[in-house]
Amino acid sequence: MDFMTSVGVWVAAFLTLSIFSFLYKDNPFYKFAEHLMVGVSAGYWVILLFYNVLLPDAIDPLFTEGKWYYIIPLILGLLMWTRLFKKTAWISRYPLAFYLGIATGVAIPLEMKAKVIEQLYGSVGLVAQMHEMDAGFGTVINNVVILIGVFSSLIYFFFSKEHTGITGRVSQVGIGVLMIGFGASFGFTVMARVSLLIERVQFLLFEWLKFGA
Amino acid sequence: MNFFEKMFAIDRRWVYLALGLAILISLLIPFSIPIPISEEAQNIYDYVDQLEPGQAIHLALDYDPSTLAELHPMTLAILKQCFANDVDVVITALHQFGPGMAAAAIDTAVARHDELTGEQMESGEDYVFLGYKPYPALIILGMGQNYRIPFPADYYGVMLDSLPMMQDIQNYDDVEAIINVSGTSATDWWIAYGQGRYNVPLAIGVTGVMATDYYPYLQTGQIFGILGGLKGAAEYETLVGTPGKAVDGMKVQIVAHLIIILFIVIGNIGYFSTRKRRGGAV
Numbered sequence: 001m002d003f004m005t006s007v008g009v010w011v012a013a014f015l016t017l018s019i020f021s022f023l024y025k026d027n028p029f030y031k032f033a034e035h036l037m038v039g040v041s042a043g044y045w046v047i048l049l050f051y052n053v054l055l056p057d058a059i060d061p062l063f064t065e066g067k068w069y070y071i072i073p074l075i076l077g078l079l080m081w082t083r084l085f086k087k088t089a090w091i092s093r094y095p096l097a098f099y100l101g102i103a104t105g106v107a108i109p110l111e112m113k114a115k116v117i118e119q120l121y122g123s124v125g126l127v128a129q130m131h132e133m134d135a136g137f138g139t140v141i142n143n144v145v146i147l148i149g150v151f152s153s154l155i156y157f158f159f160s161k162e163h164t165g166i167t168g169r170v171s172q173v174g175i176g177v178l179m180i181g182f183g184a185s186f187g188f189t190v191m192a193r194v195s196l197l198i199e200r201v202q203f204l205l206f207e208w209l210k211f212g213a
Numbered sequence: 214m215n216f217f218e219k220m221f222a223i224d225r226r227w228v229y230l231a232l233g234l235a236i237l238i239s240l241l242i243p244f245s246i247p248i249p250i251s252e253e254a255q256n257i258y259d260y261v262d263q264l265e266p267g268q269a270i271h272l273a274l275d276y277d278p279s280t281l282a283e284l285h286p287m288t289l290a291i292l293k294q295c296f297a298n299d300v301d302v303v304i305t306a307l308h309q310f311g312p313g314m315a316a317a318a319i320d321t322a323v324a325r326h327d328e329l330t331g332e333q334m335e336s337g338e339d340y341v342f343l344g345y346k347p348y349p350a351l352i353i354l355g356m357g358q359n360y361r362i363p364f365p366a367d368y369y370g371v372m373l374d375s376l377p378m379m380q381d382i383q384n385y386d387d388v389e390a391i392i393n394v395s396g397t398s399a400t401d402w403w404i405a406y407g408q409g410r411y412n413v414p415l416a417i418g419v420t421g422v423m424a425t426d427y428y429p430y431l432q433t434g435q436i437f438g439i440l441g442g443l444k445g446a447a448e449y450e451t452l453v454g455t456p457g458k459a460v461d462g463m464k465v466q467i468v469a470h471l472i473i474i475l476f477i478v479i480g481n482i483g484y485f486s487t488r489k490r491r492g493g494a495v
Contacts, residue, residue, distance in 0.1 A: 023229045045309045052312075052345055056366070106354065107405075114405035114435065122433030146432070185425045188442060192283060192421030194236075194469045195443040198462045199282030201236050211241065 013208040016200050123150050149177040221483025232472055239468040246464045248456075253431055254448040257392065257416045257438035258294070264389055266299035269382055271413075273393040273403060274318070275349070277310035280396030280420050285318060286446035286459035287394050287418040292322035294453045295340075297330075301378050302340040303360070303388060307349040307399055316342060316368065336369065337376035344368030349399050353406040357385050357413075385413040390437075394418040400427060408435055418445060 001009070018033035058074050061067040076095040082088040126143040129135060155167060156174030163171045205211045261270065272291060276284045295302045306315035319342055323334045334340060343364040346352045355363040360382065366372050373379045381387060391413055393403045400417050408415040414437055419427060421442025430436045440449055443466060446459035 024226060041310060044313075048309060048312065048345060049347065053347060103350075106350065110405045110409050114409040115401075118409075118433050118435055119429060122429070125433075181425065185422075188421040188424050190421075190470070190473060191442050191444065191466060194232075194466055194473075195421065195462060196279075196282045197232070198236055198240075198443075198465050198469070199458070201233075201240060202458060202461070205237070205240055 009208055013204060016204060020200075123147070148173070153177050215486070217479065217483040217486050219483075220479045221487055228476055231476075232469060235468050235472045236465050239465045240461070244464060246467060248447050248451045248460060248463060250448050250452060251445075253439045253441075254445055254452065255438075257291075257418075257440065258449065258452040260390060260414070260416065260437060261291070261294050261300065261392075262298065264298060264300045267301065269301035269303060269378075269388045270295065271303045271305070271385070271388045271391040273391060273395070273399070274304060274306045274311055274315045275308045275393060275399035276314075276396035276420075277308050278314055281314065282462075283420050283443050283446060283459075284394050284396055284418060285314075286443075286457055287440050287449055288315075288318050289322055289325070289457070290446065290449040290453045290455065290459075291392060291394070291418075292319065292340075293325065293455060296322065296326040296334055297453075299339075301382075303382065304340060304342045305352075305356075305364075306342075306345050307352060308395075308397055309345065309347070312345040312368065337367070337371060338378055341373070341376055341378055342368045350402045350406050353402055354410060357407065357411040359384050385411045388413065390414040390416060392416045392418065394440075396420045396423070404430055404435055416440075418449075 015033045015036070018029035021027055022030040058070055058077075062070040062074065076098060079095045080092050082091040123146070126147055130140050130143050152170050152174035154174070156163075156171045156178065158167075158171075161167050264270070272288070272295075274284075274288055292302065294300075304315065304319065306312040319340065327333050336342065343360065344367065346363050352363045360379070361373050364373060367376065385391070385407070391403060391407055393400055393407075393415065395403075395417065396419070400419055400423065403415060403417070407413055415435065416438035417427060417436055418440035419442075421444075424439065424441030424445070427436065427439055431439050440446060443459050443462050447456075447463040450457050450459050
């Protein structure tokens with residue numbers, strides 16, 4: 001391991017332990033590491049944006065390649081900064097409106113297709129799948145469970161009718177299905193958080209302290 | 214105050230210490246656990262495995278160092294499989310804190326492949342790293358028209374038109390699939406703007422926190438495979454025959470989960486045993 005890598009490993013180990021020290025209680029080491037991360041992240045992003053976007057996509061085409069029309073997005077971008085001054089803040093609404101218009105036009109049809117229409121088709125398609133001749137017993141049971149889950153969960157969020165009688169009972173099933181979903185999410189979340197801790201302990205043990213090396 | 218009442222009122226720092234020690238000890242004791250392969254992980258492996266040499270996939274690495282623990286092993290395993298099968302890889306990193314880390318992951322995968330086979334993978338011939346641009350949704354749409362629109366040059370500043378691998382690759386029509394390894398909502402954009410707009414086959418590798426949100430897309434066929442958290446990473450490491458950090462991590466996960474379950478059980482017994490004394494108040 002070369003000298004600079006070695007220094008990097010020691011700095012990373014110090015910052016890891018500083019962050020972990022918060023588990024005992026708040027302290028200056030934790031605050032230092034936290035502020036350092038925020039500062040480094042902001043600095044990294046500014047440099048990245050300058051060299052990956054502003055320079056190749058705006059400054060170079062405009063001043064080196066003579067593509068004068070690049071001045072239009074550049075002006076729109078600069079107008080966003082007028083928000084910093086109270087008197088001129090209204091001007092920033094123009095580039096913002098331009099951006100929102102494009103984003104909305106692009107997003108609505110595609111988001112609707114991917115997240116509503118396809119999902120709806122997927123749920124309705126389960127019934128068709130069960131009618132197929134080669135649908136196995138397992139597939140049928142699986143699809144019935146999904147259909148009951150989708151239907152009862154939707155009923156739980158149906159507020160135009162009071163949740164009493166049959167509606168109330170179906171809604172109760174919906175709550176059960178939602179709870180199972182939340183449970184699965186919680187289980188995965190625990191695994192994710194423990195994974196982060198494991199990786200840091202692996203780093204401290206094997207890369208910093210060199211156990212088993 | 215009996216044992217369970219004491220446990221119910223325990224300082225949370227003892228829980229952290231118990232968990233930390235459990236992880237530390239189980240990392241130092243050598244033992245192994247079986248890693249059963251899920252159908253959704255197998256699907257991704259099989260898809261990449263049936264590709265012919267020279268065909269290409271797009272590997273979208275949309276994560277930052279905060280989710281490196283779960284996602285880096287997936288990236289390395291997928292790259293290993295692609296390099297071993299001579300599948301070309303177009304790589305992007307659309308998270309602002311991702312490009313440097315992605316470049317390091319590529320270097321690691323190249324070095325490991327070199328170590329294993331003695332074959333040197335070349336940028337521009339075997340893989341192309343395009344780097345980062347902001348506004349992922351628009352970049353995903355732009356690449357669907359032509360990779361050169363958002364990325365005239367690669368991460369290292371070499372023009373795409375001059376790279377041998379990119380001669381036959383214009384847009385998503387020229388890649389066999391997109392595999393998105395993500396710790397952010399970029400996965401939503403790949404589903405809506407990549408697969409949804411251009412019908413390109415899409416598979417995802419996501420953090421454990423995100424995994425349950427994306428299973429409905431598997432059922433509808435919008436994605437053909439999913440790697441969920443460290444378990445997904447361990448499955449892929451097993452499939453490519455290189456057990457690494459994820460497989461090591463999974464054995465520790467089991468011990469950590471047992472400790473957490475134990476504390477949940479003790480906490481619940483403590484809760485119910487003291488509830489009567491507290492007058493049934495929650």
